[in-house]
Amino acid sequence: MTAECPVDVAFTRRLPKIELHAHLTGSISRDCLHDIWKTKKVQDPELDLADPLVAIPHGKVDYDITTFFPLFSSYIYKLCSDLPSIEYSTQAVLRDFQSDGVVYVELRTTPRAIPGMGVTKDHYVKTVLDVLRAHTDNSENTMRAFLILSIDRRNSTAEAEEVVDLAVKYQSAGVVGLDLCGDPAKGDVGIFAHSFARAKAAGLKITLHFAESETSASDLELQTLLSWKPDRLGHVIHVKEEFRRMIEQQNIGVELCLSCNVHAKMITGTYSDHHFGMWRHSKVPVALSTDDVGVFCSPLSQEYYLAAQHFGLRRSEIRALCERAVESIFTGPYEHMRLIKLYAGWDGWEV
Numbered sequence: 549m550t551a552e553c554p555v556d557v558a559f560t561r562r563l564p565k566i567e568l569h570a571h572l573t574g575s576i577s578r579d580c581l582h583d584i585w586k587t588k589k590v591q592d593p594e595l596d597l598a599d600p601l602v603a604i605p606h607g608k609v610d611y612d613i614t615t616f617f618p619l620f621s622s623y624i625y626k627l628c629s630d631l632p633s634i635e636y637s638t639q640a641v642l643r644d645f646q647s648d649g650v651v652y653v654e655l656r657t658t659p660r661a662i663p664g665m666g667v668t669k670d671h672y673v674k675t676v677l678d679v680l681r682a683h684t685d686n687s688e689n690t691m692r693a694f695l696i697l698s699i700d701r702r703n704s705t706a707e708a709e710e711v712v713d714l715a716v717k718y719q720s721a722g723v724v725g726l727d728l729c730g731d732p733a734k735g736d737v738g739i740f741a742h743s744f745a746r747a748k749a750a751g752l753k754i755t756l757h758f759a760e761s762e763t764s765a766s767d768l769e770l771q772t773l774l775s776w777k778p779d780r781l782g783h784v785i786h787v788k789e790e791f792r793r794m795i796e797q798q799n800i801g802v803e804l805c806l807s808c809n810v811h812a813k814m815i816t817g818t819y820s821d822h823h824f825g826m827w828r829h830s831k832v833p834v835a836l837s838t839d840d841v842g843v844f845c846s847p848l849s850q851e852y853y854l855a856a857q858h859f860g861l862r863r864s865e866i867r868a869l870c871e872r873a874v875e876s877i878f879t880g881p882y883e884h885m886r887l888i889k890l891y892a893g894w895d896g897w898e899v
């Protein structure tokens with residue numbers, strides 16, 4: 549076995565991986581949702597929510613852009629509706645990433661208040677951060693976890709400012725950046741310029757969902773987003789040459805999500821048509837990412853395997869791709885150095 553052998557799943561699982569685009573709630577597995585549902589059902593037999601294994605059956609991954617977003621508001625948020633379930637599901641998400649061989653994760657989440665349970669957005673963020681911190685501080689864990697707070701495109705300016713306040717407040721506790729996410733068919737991104745400028749001025753990094761659908765890829769929107777000087781961009785699907793050049797000139801890292809884009813029919817065609825085929829030859833750092841592994845069911849090791857299969861990459865190329873994501877992580881020199889050393893000392897070409 550050498551670095552030039554064909555890639556298999558055992559290899560991509562062994563490989564140390566960096567996950568930079570994973571939405572916390574979308575990363576909760578069905579089994580974990582089912583556990584939460586069972587606990588709630590025991591506490592309250594009248595609970596009026598379908599079993600997750602019925603609502604989101606195993607094997608179902610064909611959520612498109614119109615059915616995907618309502619899944620959160622109409623189901624998962626109703627189930628994960630108190631601090632114990634948020635804590636439990638965050639722990640499970642971290643365990644899942646770690647057992648897939650992820651060594652560094654920047655999870656992202658939209659601060660959520662649950663008024664009926666007396667939960668504020670501050671409680672929500674603190675609860676998630678406490679779980680991340682406990683994971684990272686446990687020396688038996690091989691993965692370290694950090695948090696990005698998301699502004700949803702449907703947010704008002706005041707709500708966006710509140711997210712920035714929380715990000716700044718919890719910067720020293722593990723919040724490393726700010727994201728813009730949510731249904732690309734909704735909202736006017738221009739209203740968030742001040743929020744992203746304030747985050748940047750406070751030393752937070754910025755990542756933006758960029759040109760995810762044709763409706764969110766107008767010249768005006770893309771110019772606006774690039775004027776905020778983002779550090780990374782997610783998806784980058786409907787990007788014409790002019791914008792592609794700007795991304796390359798500014799060396800902005802891209803977060804690419806193969807299975808999500810294929811299953812949700814966000815791209816035309818299948819894996820081999822994915823724009824990863826183009827970006828992998830560019831000079832910007834490319835981070836393959838899962839987006840919502842709980843929904844699309846393709847862990848990061850599988851995403852690397854699929855990239856190898858559909859683009860004919862060898863072990864050495866897949867390993868180099870993994871390592872390249874180090875360039876665009878949002879934490880400082882300590883994590884950079886840890887990851888660089890980890891890759892330098894890695895020798896898992898064969899078992």
Ligand SMILES: CNc1ncnc2c1ncn2[C@@H]1O[C@H](COP(=O)(O)O)[C@@H](O)[C@H]1O
Pocket residue numbers: 571572573574616617620621656657658659698700729730731732757760808812839840
């Ligand atoms: C198709 N890809 C995507 N594009 C845009 N936004 C997405 C997304 N996948 C997930 N989200 C955003 O993340 C939230 C769930 O996680 P959190 O509650 O924040 O942890 C969703 O409600 C949506 O706003």
